[in-house]
Amino acid sequence: MRINVLGVGFDNLTMAEAVAEGQRLLNTAGAHYVATPNPEIVEVCRESEEARAAVNGADLVLPDGIGVIKGAAMLGTPLKEKTPGIEFAGHLVEKMAEEGKSLYLLGAKPGVAEEAGERLRAKYPGLKIAGAHDGYFQEDAPVVEAIRQSGADCVFVCLGAPKQELWMAKNGEATGAHLLCGLGGSLDVFAGRVERAPEFWSRHGLEWFYRLCKEPSRIGRMMKLPLFLVHVKQEKGRRK
Template sequence: MRVDVLGVGFDNVTMVEAVDAAAELLRADGAHYVVTPNPEIVEVCREQPQAMAAVNGADLVLPDGVGVVKGAAMLGTPLKEKTPGIEFAGHLMERMASEGKSLYLLGAKPGVAEEAGRRLTARYPGLKLAGTHDGYFQDDGPVVEDIRRSGADCVFVCLGAPKQELWMAKNGAATGARLLCGLGGSLDVFAGRVERAPEFWSKHGLEWFYRLCKEPRRIGRMMKLPLFLVHVKQEKGRRK
């Protein structure tokens, strides 16, 4: 049973349970996809019904960040813990490496996915890199065909929200991959282009503030966090 936070249904799982569930999806027939919404994406879903449908249609919906966890608690339906997408991806790649699974990286600027692939295969011996493609394309067809030909078991789709969620919902089955994961800007981190917040900031739920200090241009996007909390309070009042 999912926990409803402003219309988005989150799976109430720990990180270990999330990775176990993803590993099962990798072994199951058909295509499946994972999304990792944060408060900003929840607000986008409230504004865009297609995005809401794509997010809620995922096989796993994981709370990326403390904001969603706090929101769920305020609504009286607490989630077990936050499961940040980039950390989920790391644990999943460990599992995939141990099983000899292959990964395709899609997104970011030209050259970033290739560099991320080199670093990831060095970090996770046994992980196979099926292929890469940047996020600067107009036609889905050739990209989908390239993934299908690669035989990838899993695809990290890093196109930004809600584009990546819509892309996975539309094209997932055609790629031939068992699992697709929407992971935003993770490829820039994996490639060493962007630094993650230090552990202190992450532990105290301030990773968003660290990123804002590093990238002040994100202020417009960050303003969705207080808006999210306002909407949570309004929803709490309606539920009483």
């Protein structure tokens, strides 16, 4: 049973449990996809029925960020822990390397996905990089066909939310992959283009503030967090 936070249902799992479920889906027939919403994406889902349906339609919905954890706790339905998409992906890739699975990287600026693939392959020698494509494409069909031809077991779809969730919901089956993961800007991190917040900031739930200090232009997006908390308080009042 999922935990409902402002209309988005989150799977109540530890990171270890989430990775195990990702592995299970990866080895299960058919196409499955993972969504990793943060408060900003929850707010998008409140405004867009299409986005909400795509996120809730995922086989695995993980809370990316301390904001969702705090929101769930405020509503009296706590989640076990935050499971950031970038960390989930790293653990999953490690398991994929052990099993000799193949990965396709989709998204980011030209060249970034290729760089990410090279670094991931170097870090996880057993991992097979099936292919890569940037996120600057106009038509889905050629990209979907390229993934299908590559024979990838898994696809990291990094197109930004909710575009990536809508893309996975629409095209997942046609790619031939068993698992697709919507991971936002993770390819920039894997490629070494963007640095994650130091452990101190992450441990204290301040990764968002660290990113804001590094990229002040994100202020508009970051304003979604206090709005999210306002809506959580309103929902808490309605549930009483």
